[in-house]
Amino acid sequence: MNYVHLKGRKIANTIRRTVIGVEPDRISCLPGHVIDQILSYLPIREAVKTSVLSSEWRNKWHTLPNIVFDLNCVSNIEAIKDPSIFMSKLLRIVDHVLLLHSGPINKFQLSDPGCDLSDVNSVADIDRWILRLTEKSIKEFVLQIFVAKKYYKIPQCLFSCQSLQNLKLDCCCIQPPTTFKGFKNLKSLELYQVTMAQDAFENLISGCHLLEDLKLLYLEGLTQLNIHAPNLKKFLIVGDFVDFSFDNTFQLTELGLFSFDSRSNHSQLRGCSSNLLRFFAHLPHIESLVISSQFLKYLDAGDVPVKLPTPCINLSSLFICIRFNDLKQILAALCLLRSSPNLRRLEIAAKLEKHTDLLTPASYCWKDVFLEPPVPLRVRHVSIKGISDNTSELDFIRFLLMYSPMLEKMTVKLEINVTPELMTKIIQFKRASEQAEVIYQENDSS
Numbered sequence: 061m062n063y064v065h066l067k068g069r070k071i072a073n074t075i076r077r078t079v080i081g082v083e084p085d086r087i088s089c090l091p092g093h094v095i096d097q098i099l100s101y102l103p104i105r106e107a108v109k110t111s112v113l114s115s116e117w118r119n120k121w122h123t124l125p126n127i128v129f130d131l132n133c134v135s136n137i138e139a140i141k142d143p144s145i146f147m148s149k150l151l152r153i154v155d156h157v158l159l160l161h162s163g164p165i166n167k168f169q170l171s172d173p174g175c176d177l178s179d180v181n182s183v184a185d186i187d188r189w190i191l192r193l194t195e196k197s198i199k200e201f202v203l204q205i206f207v208a209k210k211y212y213k214i215p216q217c218l219f220s221c222q223s224l225q226n227l228k229l230d231c232c233c234i235q236p237p238t239t240f241k242g243f244k245n246l247k248s249l250e251l252y253q254v255t256m257a258q259d260a261f262e263n264l265i266s267g268c269h270l271l272e273d274l275k276l277l278y279l280e281g282l283t284q285l286n287i288h289a290p291n292l293k294k295f296l297i298v299g300d301f302v303d304f305s306f307d308n309t310f311q312l313t314e315l316g317l318f319s320f321d322s323r324s325n326h327s328q329l330r331g332c333s334s335n336l337l338r339f340f341a342h343l344p345h346i347e348s349l350v351i352s353s354q355f356l357k358y359l360d361a362g363d364v365p366v367k368l369p370t371p372c373i374n375l376s377s378l379f380i381c382i383r384f385n386d387l388k389q390i391l392a393a394l395c396l397l398r399s400s401p402n403l404r405r406l407e408i409a410a411k412l413e414k415h416t417d418l419l420t421p422a423s424y425c426w427k428d429v430f431l432e433p434p435v436p437l438r439v440r441h442v443s444i445k446g447i448s449d450n451t452s453e454l455d456f457i458r459f460l461l462m463y464s465p466m467l468e469k470m471t472v473k474l475e476i477n478v479t480p481e482l483m484t485k486i487i488q489f490k491r492a493s494e495q496a497e498v499i500y501q502e503n504d505s506s
Contacts, residue, residue, distance in 0.1 A: 099124055103132035104157060123163030126200075129154055130171040151185050158192050167226075168193050169202035187215045197223035204230040204252075211255055229254055236260055242267015250275040262286055304358065306342035313374070315343070316350040334362040336392060340372065340399075347374045353381040353389065353411050360388035367435075368399035375400040381409040384452040394459075398435045406439045406460075410446035410453050410475070429459060436492070437464045445473035445501075449482055461489045467496040473503055 099107045099121055107121045133153050154170070170186070186205070193201065194217050201224060205212055211233035219240045226248040234256040246268040256264075258281070265271070266288040273294045276285075284303035287295070292309050296316040306312075336359050340346075349372075351359070378400065383389050397403070442460055447453050460470070474482060483500045491498075 096124055100126050104129060105133050105153065122160055124161070125164060126167040127157060127161070127165060128167075128169040128171070129157075130169070147182065151182060154189060155185070158189060165193060165196045165198050167200035167202070168198055169200075169204075171202070171204045183212065186212065190215050191217045194218060194221040197221070199223055200226040202226075202228040203232065204228070206231060228252075234260065234264070236264065240264075240267070242269070244269065246271055248273040250277075251279060252277040253280070255280040256282070258282055258284070262288070265289055304339075306339065309342045310344055312343055313345055313347040315346060315348070317355040318350070318352045319354050334365060335359050336362075336364060336368065336395060340368055340370075343372070344370065345374050346372055348377040349375060350379040351381065353383050353409075356380065356382065356389050356392055357386070360386075360392040364388055364391045365395055366398065367395060372396075372400045373402055375403055377405045378403055379407040379409075381411055382456075383411045384450055384456065390452065390456070394429065397437060401438060403437065403439045404441065406442045408442070408444040408456075410444065410448070410450075429455075434463050438466050439464050440466055440468045442467065442470040443473075444470070445503075446475050447472055447482070448475040448478050454486065457486055458489045461491045461493075461496065461498075463492060464496070465492040467491070467493040469497045469499060471499045471501050473501040476503055 104124075104127060107124060129150065133150055168189075170189075186203075190201075198221065201218070201221075203212075211231055213233040213235065214229065216237055219236050222244050224243050224246050227243070227246060228248075228250040230252040232251075232254050234251075234254055240263070242264060244267075247270050249268065249271060252275075256279070261279075261282055265274070268289070270291055271289050272291055274287075274289065274292060275296045277296075277298045279299055283301060284305075285297070285301050286305050286307065287309060288307045290308045290311065292312050294314040295309075295312060296318075298316075298318040300319060339359060378396065380393055380396070382393050397406075437460070439460070442464070444457065447457070457470075457472070461467070472483065472486060474480065480500060483498075487498050489498075
């Protein structure tokens, strides 16, 4: 039996049977690190309960390297009946575990229990726990809490914890001391609804020299993002910013850019005639790219080249949301396609803004596109959703079918209220690939 993969109550029941002699005790004699791993699959409340099984098990949970506190720590019935009782019990449980814990702690996680932690005593408790964790040279720290009408301010002691390798903070205020030079061993950072000053953010990112994975979601207090991270490999951003730039991010391979400040009138970056050129100059090894239509609007500011001077030779997967009644967005998308000679998978989300004029004949680009010398695409799988009976959208599909000789499958999902008869027109488009399938996927109106 592989006890490492046993989970939850099944583990607890197995342990109880072995202790009372129903089965031979095959767990207690296992190496300590194996027992720790077995107990790590239990909710912390269940792991602590194993201390009553026998004297031999009394202190086994004291050395658990990974500790997670969430809704499973306290009965859900208690939480529903009286959230204040739930919080009181949760705080006592965390205090009890940290007081008796005697070994190193690699991971500590306090996940949002859905209750208000704005009480002064609760905040003081969290401050005290973080101090205790920094003394134990914690490697992974996850704090997902809710403080009504304000952010929880991260205590200064956390910024001296140079053992941190993974850090995830939700609903927090980050104000590092002026002497803070970054986390020297940090490899993964996720910030969600965090508020911090512009210079503090830039110092934090540039000071984490080993940072490989960065997620930024709905940050407050920032109007622009300047990312300087020489070892960064994965980056996801969701939120509204006026400006954005990369510097020394040549190792980045996976990039997701969702939303942007749609209210801003984007202009090209200083000293550069094209945002597209400046942006991709620092992404020579990009392999997977996701771009929302609002960020594409940022990229199309300034001149839009037909192709990038340096192709994205490693880019194999591209998801892009396009407003097909925006000429420059179409041109920017075509530029990316022409500049990605090894693109294999393409996903397109069509978007038509309401109350926006359609492309006029004077600004329509597709006639010129079809007259240009063909640039074959090597894409094999294409998925397009949100298609309506719009000429620009249909010409984009026509373009993909005409210039993709290696295409194997194209899946098309129509916009709600668009009749499937439109597929008859699409299926008749000329194809460069004899094996290409065009598949209609029904739209789930829910």
